[in-house]
Amino acid sequence: MAHLSGEQRSKYVQGMFDRIAGRYDLLNRIISGGQDMKWRRFAVQMAELPADGRLLDIAAGTGDIAFEALERSPKAQVIAADFSLGMMRVGRQREPHGRKVAWMGADALALPYAAESFDAAVSAYLMRNVPDIPRALAEQWRVLKPGGRIVILDTSPPPENALKPFILLHLKVGVPMLGRLIGGKAAADAYQYLPKSTQAFKTEQELKTLVESAGFGEVKYQGFMFGTMAVHWGVKQRE
Numbered sequence: 001m002a003h004l005s006g007e008q009r010s011k012y013v014q015g016m017f018d019r020i021a022g023r024y025d026l027l028n029r030i031i032s033g034g035q036d037m038k039w040r041r042f043a044v045q046m047a048e049l050p051a052d053g054r055l056l057d058i059a060a061g062t063g064d065i066a067f068e069a070l071e072r073s074p075k076a077q078v079i080a081a082d083f084s085l086g087m088m089r090v091g092r093q094r095e096p097h098g099r100k101v102a103w104m105g106a107d108a109l110a111l112p113y114a115a116e117s118f119d120a121a122v123s124a125y126l127m128r129n130v131p132d133i134p135r136a137l138a139e140q141w142r143v144l145k146p147g148g149r150i151v152i153l154d155t156s157p158p159p160e161n162a163l164k165p166f167i168l169l170h171l172k173v174g175v176p177m178l179g180r181l182i183g184g185k186a187a188a189d190a191y192q193y194l195p196k197s198t199q200a201f202k203t204e205q206e207l208k209t210l211v212e213s214a215g216f217g218e219v220k221y222q223g224f225m226f227g228t229m230a231v232h233w234g235v236k237q238r239e
Helices: 006-031 038-048 063-071 083-090 133-143 164-183 189-198 205-215
Strands: 054-058 076-084 102-105 116-126 146-156 215-226 227-235
Touching: 006 083, 006 116, 006 164, 006 189, 038 063, 038 116, 038 146, 054 063, 054 133, 054 205, 063 076, 063 116, 063 227, 076 083, 083 102, 083 133, 133 146, 133 189, 146 205, 164 189, 164 205, 205 215
Parallel strands: 054 076, 054 116, 076 102, 116 146
Antiparallel strands: 146 227, 215 227
């Protein structure tokens, strides 16, 4: 996986998520100790979606962020976009919101939506998987209305502190082991790739700089889980 880039990388990631779709939610809950839903709720809160607003959940997976948005804003229009059909098929069957969300296959580097058509764009674990982060950010800037908000939930490399050796042990040994035990053979390579992508991803400050470089203002972030997760948010400035 490390040697792949561009379209090859995208196809690898797409196939990987298709293979693990059926066990993805369970694995996330176990590996995070149930904390992942708290991070997603915080991400949706930072979106500040109007009651009847329009939200784009990019790399929606099985719909956790989309469903949380509907819990907070039942009258909102929520579109869940992903390039993994397997993940979206699982999400569409989930109750109580699976049929209320508009599901759509989409590439985060070429979003099939009109400019200035969303009040918020939220993603979870998208940026570490795209081959071109600035382009993905530019696409989200394009589809957001002036004053619209971008929110990004993603991993961060373990910070340099006394906990780092234990965090690395969990990433390198614990996560792949849980992936194999719970997800079987289909999940084995996925849960070796995911820890590696975490270690290779941007730091919280580096990602903040990229979001600002894409034209967003008021960019802030909050870290979670000993600095290994972060939610970034910002605003598309009005002219």
